[in-house]
Amino acid sequence: LATDVINKSKLREVASRGLSESSPLRPLVWRLLLEYLPSDRREWVSHVRCQRALYHQFVREFTICESGHSIWAQADHEVASRASVVMDIYQGPMTTHQSSMWTQKQHDYVLRKEIHKDIMRTHPDHHFFEGGTLRRQSMERILFIYAKLNPGVRYVQGMNEVLGTIFYVLASDSNEEWGANAEPDAFFCFTNIMAEMRDVYIHSLDNSDAGLSGKMSRLNALLQQHDPELWRHLDKNQLDPSYYSLRWITTLLAREFTLIDTIRLWDTILSEISRVDFLCHFCLTMILAQRETLLAGDFSFCLYLLQNYPASDPNVLLKQTHILQRPNANDYRLISNTWWT
Amino acid sequence: MPIARFKVVLLGEGRVGKTSILLRYVKGERVPAYSDRQVSTLQASYLDKRLSLRAGQSASLSIWDTAGQERFHALGPIYYRDADGALLVYDITDFESFQKVRKWVRELRQIVGQEIAITIAGNKVDLESSRAVPEAEALDYAASVGATHVYTSAKLNKGLEDAFAELSERMATRRNETRGPGAAGLPGAKRSSISIVDDPVAPKKKDSCC
Numbered sequence: 001l002a003t004d005v006i007n008k009s010k011l012r013e014v015a016s017r018g019l020s021e022s023s024p025l026r027p028l029v030w031r032l033l034l035e036y037l038p039s040d041r042r043e044w045v046s047h048v049r050c051q052r053a054l055y056h057q058f059v060r061e062f063t064i065c066e067s068g069h070s071i072w073a074q075a076d077h078e079v080a081s082r083a084s085v086v087m088d089i090y091q092g093p094m095t096t097h098q099s100s101m102w103t104q105k106q107h108d109y110v111l112r113k114e115i116h117k118d119i120m121r122t123h124p125d126h127h128f129f130e131g132g133t134l135r136r137q138s139m140e141r142i143l144f145i146y147a148k149l150n151p152g153v154r155y156v157q158g159m160n161e162v163l164g165t166i167f168y169v170l171a172s173d174s175n176e177e178w179g180a181n182a183e184p185d186a187f188f189c190f191t192n193i194m195a196e197m198r199d200v201y202i203h204s205l206d207n208s209d210a211g212l213s214g215k216m217s218r219l220n221a222l223l224q225q226h227d228p229e230l231w232r233h234l235d236k237n238q239l240d241p242s243y244y245s246l247r248w249i250t251t252l253l254a255r256e257f258t259l260i261d262t263i264r265l266w267d268t269i270l271s272e273i274s275r276v277d278f279l280c281h282f283c284l285t286m287i288l289a290q291r292e293t294l295l296a297g298d299f300s301f302c303l304y305l306l307q308n309y310p311a312s313d314p315n316v317l318l319k320q321t322h323i324l325q326r327p328n329a330n331d332y333r334l335i336s337n338t339w340w341t
Numbered sequence: 342m343p344i345a346r347f348k349v350v351l352l353g354e355g356r357v358g359k360t361s362i363l364l365r366y367v368k369g370e371r372v373p374a375y376s377d378r379q380v381s382t383l384q385a386s387y388l389d390k391r392l393s394l395r396a397g398q399s400a401s402l403s404i405w406d407t408a409g410q411e412r413f414h415a416l417g418p419i420y421y422r423d424a425d426g427a428l429l430v431y432d433i434t435d436f437e438s439f440q441k442v443r444k445w446v447r448e449l450r451q452i453v454g455q456e457i458a459i460t461i462a463g464n465k466v467d468l469e470s471s472r473a474v475p476e477a478e479a480l481d482y483a484a485s486v487g488a489t490h491v492y493t494s495a496k497l498n499k500g501l502e503d504a505f506a507e508l509s510e511r512m513a514t515r516r517n518e519t520r521g522p523g524a525a526g527l528p529g530a531k532r533s534s535i536s537i538v539d540d541p542v543a544p545k546k547k548d549s550c551c
Contacts, residue, residue: 114355114410118355118356118381120378121356121378121379121380121381122380124376124378124379124380125378156410157383157410157412157413158383160381201412203412240419242419246383246384250383251383255383300387300389303386307384
């Protein structure tokens with residue numbers, strides 16, 4: 001990291017092994033892995049200046065109303081009552097312009113409310129989010145602006161969890177200046193990760209290979225290939241993979257482990273060239289790690305276990321995943337003999 | 342007497358309290374601390390609950406909790422297709438969430454038909470002072486679609502036992518009606534349902550009659 005031009009593949013290799021729990025380098029490393037910062041350090045100052053200015057322009061464009069106030073400055077009920085006042089005024093025939101303005105306002109209000117509800121319950125028990133009104137506002141703004149810029153994707157539940165992990169890491173930066181810019185920087189990091197992930201959030205792609213069902217089928221196929229016995233058992237018990245893997249895939253596992261463990265996991269996931277493929281293999285490892293317990297369980301037991309995944313050391317699961325990804329690893333016993341008995 | 346098994350699905354807009362209702366009803370006071378900020382449900386989950394019906398019969402409910410957001414509705418049918426009952430939840434402080442209930446009723450009637458027993462639950466009655474859904478409107482609507490209307494508070498554990506008990510009674514009644522006299526073993530019942538079994542064009546033995 002000290003060199004002028006950072007070697008990204010070397011960086012990936014090191015980061016993939018995991019940074020220490022409170023490494024001061026993580027916010028910087030994640031900005032690099034998520035392609036927000038260019039490899040050449042000398043470009044950083046001007047690059048971040050440009051990007052942050054661009055973000056603030058989005059904020060002005062999308063979240064400041066005619067009166068010059070932020071749309072977040074008004075309490076919810078005010079917006080609602082104001083909206084109904086506007087409705088009353090425009091009872092008469094509306095011009096096309098007025099009508100589209102009004103529809104826009106209504107849509108923005110619904111969108112904002114939807115995001116607000118979920119941000120209020122993103123890691124609700126974590127002190128970082130619990131007490132941080134300003135932090136939550138930052139996250140709401142990021143998701144709102146993302147939705148406005150990407151109307152085809154808009155906002156989907158689960159994005160709040162993905163953003164939550166990124167925002168937590170960037171806002172916890174020990175460098176004050178970088179930490180203070182967590183909002184614009186997290187916006188771009190989030191946008192970049194969504195470039196890869198958004199297909200699973202788009203309803204119309206659900207049944208394509210790129211979409212959500214495609215990813216879940218991929219996991220199902222991997223399980224069938226690696227552990228036919230377990231696959232048959234789950235299949236016989238009618239445990240559809242969508243019952244447990246939907247959340248794993250859409251949130252990049254942000255809801256299955258403690259925040260600290262999720263971050264450790266993401267060090268590796270973000271370092272992968274093919275993140276989604278790695279994610280599928282990691283999910284497979286999670287299932288295999290519980291194989292004996294699952295084989296002894298019925299539908300409701302298995303569903304509960306996979307939806308409330310037992311506390312596990314992410315380092316162990318990650319190592320197993322890397323073994324599974326080797327070309328000759330087509331047998332669960334290979335893994336079980338190496339890592340667990 | 343054998344245990345009657347019913348499948349119940351919880352439907353409604355995001356953050357109206359579906360998960361809290363399920364956890365509170367199934368786990369009761371064992372829920373360590375009720376949370377106003379239950380994390381959002383992204384995939385359906387399910388819990389079992391045993392209860393006794395009025396006729397002395399035992400019932401086992403498989404209750405499915407579903408994701409509220411529109412995006413995940415496409416997955417809805419796999420949960421409610423074979424459901425015996427549905428609890429449609431809205432938040433009494435949020436009018437839009439009540440509008441969503443109408444949508445769910447239409448969808449259920451269209452896809453599952455009339456057989457499914459529906460209860461509409463106005464949740465969060467602990468926030469009565471911020472009510473946004475007029476009581477008369479909710480009650481009239483429920484009556485117009487043949488649903489029972491109840492008020493609940495997952496936070497205060499109010500109304501949940503009654504809501505599920507009443508829904509279970511209706512599901513049991515409906516099952517007895519649809520299974521007809523064959524299942525109940527009552528003599529002198531409607532002949533029409535028996536003639537269906539005897540119908541020469543449908544010689545296949547029906548499981549439900551055994």
